[in-house]
Amino acid sequence: MTRQIPLENQQISLFESQFNVDGRTLTPLFNAPKSRKKYVKKSERLSLYDGLFSEISLSGHVQQCLQLIAPVLRELSEDQNDRWLTLISPPEQITAQWLRDAGLNRERILVLHPSGIQSSQELACEALRLGCSHTVISWFNPLSRAARARLVSAAGDGATQILNIRQPFTI
Numbered sequence: 637m638t639r640q641i642p643l644e645n646q647q648i649s650l651f652e653s654q655f656n657v658d659g660r661t662l663t664p665l666f667n668a669p670k671s672r673k674k675y676v677k678k679s680e681r682l683s684l685y686d687g688l689f690s691e692i693s694l695s696g697h698v699q700q701c702l703q704l705i706a707p708v709l710r711e712l713s714e715d716q717n718d719r720w721l722t723l724i725s726p727p728e729q730i731t732a733q734w735l736r737d738a739g740l741n742r743e744r745i746l747v748l749h750p751s752g753i754q755s756s757q758e759l760a761c762e763a764l765r766l767g768c769s770h771t772v773i774s775w776f777n778p779l780s781r782a783a784r785a786r787l788v789s790a791a792g793d794g795a796t797q798i799l800n801i802r803q804p805f806t807i
Contacts (some may be wrong), residue, residue: 688791689784694803702729705801706738712771712799713741719796722746722769725756760798761786767794777802 692708694701712721721744723730735742746769750759760774764787772791776783779800791798 688797689788691800691802694801698729701803710739713744715770717770719770720744720746720768722748722763722772724748724760724763724772724774727775757783761790764790764796764798765793767796769796772796772798774798774800776800
């Protein structure tokens with residue numbers, strides 16, 4: 637007998653093909669029909685799409701942190717989806733050369749930086765809401781509950797997942 641996990645407790649696996657539960661592959665929540673969200677109240681939608689937010693916490697030497705996130709970014713850049721992997725305000729060490737050296741598919745990656753008075757969080761929300769990316773990567777530390785709720789809501793609107801990479805220092 638398989639145990640059913642309530643929808644609001646499920647999390648998206650960034651590497652869904654590598655993880656199985658009771659012999660079946662996990663399905664990401666963002667594949668839910670977009671028409672469903674029209675009929676769901678915004679407060680319910682936040683819990684419905686809460687699994688769209690993932691976070692990695694890193695600590696250690698700069699080069700070690702970069703080596704840890706390289707395979708994650710590489711896997712996400714190889715997604716067969718027709719949408720982008722978007723990096724919002726990546727640390728200065730993540731350059732075009734580093735992305736090439738790490739083996740990422742540069743043709744599937746957008747690197748965005750805020751302009752004018754726009755904040756990185758506002759830019760991330762806009763990128764999530766537009767739905768042109770399968771995953772938006774951010775580097776917010778700390779991230780308040782209100783900011784997380786805004787990101788999750790925007791991710792639900794755009795059927796996009798967000799991965800926040802948190803570290804006690806800037807890489």
